[in-house]
Amino acid sequence: MEKNQDKQQIRRYLNGAYNSHEAKEMAESLLRADKEGILDDLADEVWEEALSLPEPSDQIKEQYKKEAQHLLESMQSQKRSFTKRILYMATGIAASILVIWGAITMKQQWDIQHITVAQxxxxxxxxxxxxxxxxxxxxxxxxxxxxxxxxxxxxxxxxxxxxxxxxxxxxxxxxxxxxxxxxxxxxxxxxxxxxxxxxxxxxxxxxxxxxxxxxxxxxxxxxxxxxxxxxxxxxxxxxxxxxxxxxxVAAWRNGALHFYQTPLTDVAKELERRYHCKISFRQGEVFENLISGEHDNQSLESVLESLHYICGINYEKDGNQITFYK
Structure with missing residues (x-):
């Protein structure tokens, strides 16, 4: 009995005769019909009925063509609408990316513009x-x-x-x-x-x-x-x-002096920076001494004496003015 009722409901749906309540029942019927083979039986019946029908007139055929064309146009419209939605979504995503990228770029530019150089x-x-x-x-x-x-x-x-x-x-x-x-x-x-x-x-x-x-x-x-x-x-x-x-490494941090094959001119500049003195070389004399070694004594006089005894460099000191000579 239930099988015949399901078949009738499906026929009513195919003929467009149903309400919302019947549509819900029809959905349940389709699930049962698929399991019980009702759809196959119904398809065979519809096919037999179609064969027994007289051939439609040219006017009816033309009406079918119009209905088919209308259906195709409706499907294409829906497709275009779907495509438009996809395009709108893609455009929105792209716009969001541009906004985010722009915000990041603006922040970087802001950071760069507001960076100051400390000294x-x-x-x-x-x-x-x-x-x-x-x-x-x-x-x-x-x-x-x-x-x-x-x-x-x-x-x-x-x-x-x-x-x-x-x-x-x-x-x-x-x-x-x-x-x-x-x-x-x-x-x-x-x-x-x-x-x-x-x-x-x-x-x-x-x-x-x-x-x-x-x-x-x-x-x-x-x-x-x-x-x-x-x-x-x-x-x-x-x-x-x-x-x-x-x-x-960096012996100067602890007050020491370290030299490795350092020209005497550079040694003189190092002493000037360390002891805030002024060192000059006697005019006409050329010094090609290369100094190597380390000196831990923080006294300028001690360093000058070391240069004198080790390297044979003489010096004269007048206040903070020092002159090297041979």
């Missing part, structure tokens, strides 16, 4: 400690200048150095730390090292206490690791890479 300097005989925006710690030696931004943005942290400084850089592999000097560049990820690059000194140097650094010269690139140093001669363009057996 730390030291005078004669002065040392200064400071902490950079990224937490890196710096000690400046005498007569030095460090320029750095108020905040580090972008893919690198870059500072400018004139003079000498000891760096303890916070590690950040995503944002390398760069020190620019007048003659070379030092790049690190996070390490401890010393950079010496005074404008008027002949010898410049980089010394690594911990970690690794890369020194980029105009025509070369040198990598240094713990306890390695590089000494650069600005006048000849030559450099020497050395390894120390003892930890004496």
């Amino acid at each position: 730390a300097t030291t005078g004669f005989g002065e040392k200064k400690e400071l902490t950079l925006p990224d937490g890196s710690q710096i000690i400046l030696n005498a007569c030095s200048k460090l320029e750095y931004p108020s905040q580090f943005i972008g893919d690198k942290r870059e500072v400018q150095l004139v003079g000498e400084a000891y760096f303890k850089v916070q590690s950040n592999p995503e944002q390398p730390f760069l020190i620019q000097t007048s003659d070379f560049q030092v790049e690190v990820l996070g390490t401890e090292f010393n950079v010496k690059s005074y404008a008027h000194d002949q010898i410049q140097s980089v010394e690594v206490e911990n970690g690794k650094v890369q020194v980029t010269l105009p025509e070369d690139r040198i990598r240094l690791k713990k306890q390695e140093q590089i000494y650069l001669n600005k006048q000849s363009g030559e450099y020497s890479k050395l390894k120390r057996s003892e930890n004496k």
Whole structure:
């Protein structure tokens, strides 16, 4: 009995004779009909009925064509409507992406425009400690200048150095730390090292206490690791890479003086910066002495006496004026 009722309901649905309540019942009937084979039986009955019907007239055929055309147009309209919705969604997503990208770009531009350049300097005989925006710690030696931004943005942290400084850089592999000097560049990820690059000194140097650094010269690139140093001669363009057996990196932090094959002229400049004195060379005399060694005594007179006895350099001292002679 229920099977015949389901078949009647489906027939009413095919003929467009149903209400909302019947449509709900019809959906349940379809589920049962699929399981019980009613749909197959109904299809066979409809096919047999169609064969027994007389051939439609030309007028009815034309009406069928119009109805079919109307149905196709309705389907295409729905397809276009769906396509439009997809396009609207895509346009909305693209617009959202542009808004987000624009906001990020504006923030970056805002950050760049509002970044100020800070400057730390030291005078004669002065040392200064400071902490950079990224937490890196710096000690400046005498007569030095460090320029750095108020905040580090972008893919690198870059500072400018004139003079000498000891760096303890916070590690950040995503944002390398760069020190620019007048003659070379030092790049690190996070390490401890010393950079010496005074404008008027002949010898410049980089010394690594911990970690690794890369020194980029105009025509070369040198990598240094713990306890390695590089000494650069600005006048000849030559450099020497050395390894120390003892930890004496940046001895100046503890008041000591350290020289390695350093021209006497550079030694004189070092003493001027440390002791705030003025050193000159007697006119007409040429000094080609290269000084190596370390001096722990913080007295200027003690250093001058050491130069006299070890290197045979004479001196005259009048207040803070000193003259070297042979």
